[in-house]
Amino acid sequence: MGKLDAYVPLVAFLGKALGEYCEVVLHDVSDPEHSIVAIANGQLSGRHVGGSLTDFTLKLLQKEQEEKIPYVVNYCGKGSTGHTFRSSSYFIRNAEGTVEGVLCLNYDVQAYTSIRGMLDQLFLMGLDVNEAEPKETQAPEPVIRETFHTTAGDAIESMIDKRLSAYPVEAKRLSSEERIQVTHDLHDDGLFLLKGGISALADKLGVSEPTIYRYLNRIRRE
Structure with a gap:
């Protein structure tokens, strides 16, 4: 039995429980180039089993060796489709405390950011009643911490x-x-x-x- 086999059914469960706009990914860090051992709703980022660790996860693993980070939540990612994701990662450790895997949740929030920009524009235009021409506004661009490569x-x-x-x-x-x-x-x-x-x-x-x-x-x- 593989060291992360017990978590594979959890990936499928979370994928169904959290819905089609949440990608759930299980990484085996012992094989960074082919780390993805299970994925649900992978169509959101275009990734599949056998894909690699992301740039941000690699950086976290490098940092984790010194700081022993348990998890990181609510950072911004970008998929190959250009969609924005709200992401969180949990480090899976063995009995000695060594990281063996990473469980990631990536919510596709592209639709929400687009709607927010539209609502902000409409709302602020409503406030600019004294302006000759209403100012156009849009939601601020999020800071991308992670890019999902295939x-x-x-x-x-x-x-x-x-x-x-x-x-x-x-x-x-x-x-x-x-x-x-x-x-x-x-x-x-x-x-x-x-x-x-x-x-x-x-x-x-x-x-x-x-x-x-x-x-x-x-x-x-x-």
């Missing part, structure tokens, strides 16, 4: 590109210190929990894999 390769690419976007020059023209900082940031993001993270970053930066390993050794010594 493959580990997509997650790796997205995580690296997000960090490199902060620099005004091409990745291969970064200075040595800038490359180390990028590696440091991606280490904190949990990129290197995924197989292929080191080789992908080396390729982006135009350096060898041993160079990335040297950067990581330096970072871990600090």
Whole structure:
């Protein structure tokens, strides 16, 4: 019997109990590239069994090693369809306290955010009765903490590109210190929990894999 087998029926139960707008996902963290072992209402994000951990979950796992986080609730995610999700994650631990799995609830709130924007606009237009032309308003854009990728390769690419976007020059023209900082940031993001993270970053930066390993050794010594 697998270590998370007992939670698989819970995924199906929660998927039915919470309704078709709530995706329920069970991750096995021992296989980050193919972590999804059970999913209900996966059509909401386009994911399926065998999919990878998300960028945000990887970052949480990296942080959890130091802070022993029990769960994280009500953060914002974005699916491949462009829909916004309200997400929460619970860490499943073994008897020794080591995280073995993550149970995630992702509510598709796209319809609600669209309706909220419409209502805000109508309501505020009603208040602007003295204005020659009513001001158009819309609901503020949520801060995206998590992106739901269908493959580990997509997650790796997205995580690296997000960090490199902060620099005004091409990745291969970064200075040595800038490359180390990028590696440091991606280490904190949990990129290197995924197989292929080191080789992908080396390729982006135009350096060898041993160079990335040297950067990581330096970072871990600090």
